[in-house]
Amino acid sequence: MAHVFQVDRVKLLCSCGILKPITAIYFCRHCLKLRCGNCVSHEVDTMFCPNCLENMPSTEARLKKNRCANCFDCPSCGHSLSTRATSVQAPASDDSAKTVARKLYYLSCTGCRWTSRDVGLKDQTVASGAWGELDSPHYKQLQSLLEHFRGVAQREKLERERKRFSKRKTSYLSLTDKYNLSSVMGRKSLSLTAFSAKGDSSQLSEITPSVPSEDVEGLPEDIFTAPVDLSKIATMEQRLASPEWQPTKTADLYPLHKHILVKRSLRCRYCEHNLSKPEYNPSSIKFKIQLGAFYHVPEVRIVKQVQLFSGEEATVQISMCNPTPHDMTVALLPFVPEAYQEPPKKCEESTDSSCLVRVVEIPYENSNLSPTGDVALPQGQLTLAARDDTAEYDDQDSNSNYKDDPQVVAWRRANKVGVNLQVTPHPDASEVRIGFVLRYDYTNTVATASESRTITLNIPMVISAGTVTSKAEVSKSEEK
Incomplete structure (x- = not known):
């Protein structure tokens, strides 16, 4: 079996039906739902160069084709070029x-010792000099196509405006009589007509259709006899990095302007509250808002890897960690895959008066939720202590404050608890996958005085316990 990272072995079921690890999922404190990258809206906050950390407005970035004018990437290996x-x-x-x-x-x-002298670029007298750039041979044709389709888009926009104006003309009659708007509407209609005629005549007449040609340039005579030096031929990655001219030889590789990166904020598509919002400064790695599930949902991990045999019960030890500064009560409930195969009911169909009015349709996907092993869950509830950063420096043992069953709770340290699960793989299973519903008491920090601050939430989880080992393989390994 391929190596599986520890964080990928325990996955949470998002509200859109996708299994994601806790590090790739968000928790909305307002609608109290898990949100992954597929069910949030992405918004661009700032654009900046990752090398010089210069902010750039969206209009300027569009004109510069989303590239920095002063920083370059190596055309050979992609590393940043230094002066x-x-x-x-x-x-x-x-x-x-x-x-x-x-x-x-x-x-x-x-990285690869490539220099601008290898391509014949002259040395500059200033550090931030204007380095020579190649002009695309199809630049004029591309510009004419852009102008043509810009005129087509403008004409379609004017047609939509004209249709909208004609539909509302009857409803404007009473307003024009009452407020004397006839002159204003007349000037607007005349300007629309004149602008549309100007756009149709000037912008759409420059394009000329392409004409196919039967004359094709032939191959060189020594193409099959000349020795091939792969070190002088550009790779596909190097060619596609410069789509304007696509150099075929390494001697034609010119410096590439560095791509601009963006800082994006994530917003819940259901209640439109921010889930993640970074700082405006490009050099800052802090966040104004960061509602990752890692800070609000108990983290579950597999502590010890055990050998699993088909049809035999084994003890799998998991750990649960409380990331909140409040005490938390946790219970493990049976997992019913049929209950999560269909999307939840929409808010309009509910009779709850506290339901949000605006509902955004979120696509629901069915993940593979069928378990390949049976698990015996512990009965009752467990208490997780609040997170305390100074607990690791405290010599006092606080385990005596909790009355835990030694057969269920293996150990307890600060805000972490080790729990034993009895897992029995199915006879025809090669990889054991179990599931349960984590029920915990969440202390809502954004609740008002009239609402309850402590809310009980249910988080479905699917755990990959490991692969099934045959006894024949164990006996062979022992003999060796």
Whole structure:
């Protein structure tokens, strides 16, 4: 079996029906639901260059094709290019017989040792000089196509405006008589007509259709006989990194402007509250709002890997951690896959008066929830202590405050508890997958005075307990 990371072995069932690890899921404190990356809306907050950390407005980034004008990537390996300085002897400006040292700058890659001199770019006299760039051979054709389709879009927009104006014309009659708006509406209709005629005549007449040609440039005569040097031929990644000219040889690789990155905020598509919002400063890694499930849902992990045999019961030990600063009561309930195969009912169908009015349709996907093993869950409830960062420096043992069953609770440290689960794999299973519903008491920090602060929530979880080992394999390993 392929190696599975510890975080991927325990997955939570999102409200949209997708299984995600706790590190890739969010918890909305307002609608009290789990939200993954598929059921949140993504919004761009800021655009910046990852190298010089310069903020860039969206209009400027669009004009620059979402690339930084001062930073470059290596066309050979993709690493960031750095500016190197060198000194050369050049004749003095006042006396040509004398020579003075002059600084020149060039681009160099610290990863693959590629330099701008390899492609024939001249050294610049300033560190942030205007490095030479290749012009696309199809630049004029692409610009004419853009202008043509921009005119088509403008014409369609004007047609929609004209239709909307004609439909509302009858309802405007009473307003024009009452408020004397006839002159204003007349000027608007005339401007729409004149602008549409101008756009149709000027922008759409420049495009010329392409004409197919039967003349195809032939291959070189020595294409099958000349020796091939792969070090001088560009790879597919290097060619596709420059889609304008797609160089076929490494000697034609020019520096690439670095792509602009964005800082994005995530918003719940159901209640439209922010789940994640970073700082505006590009150099800051902090968040104004970060409602990851890791900070609000108990974290469950597999502590010890055990050998699982088909049809035989084994003890799998899991740990539960309380990430909140409040005491938490936890219970493990049986998992019924049929209850989560269909999307939950919409809010309009509910009779609850506290339900939100605005509902956004969230696509629901059915994940593989069928278990391949039986699990005996502990009865009753467990208490998880509140998170305390100073607990690891405290020498006092607080386990005496909890009356735990030693057959269920294996250990207890601060806000973590180890629980034993009895797992029995199915006879025809190769990978054991079990499920249960984690019921816990969540202390809502955004609740009003009239609402209850402590709410009981149910989180379905699916755990990959491991692979089934045959006794023949165990005997062979012992013999070796």
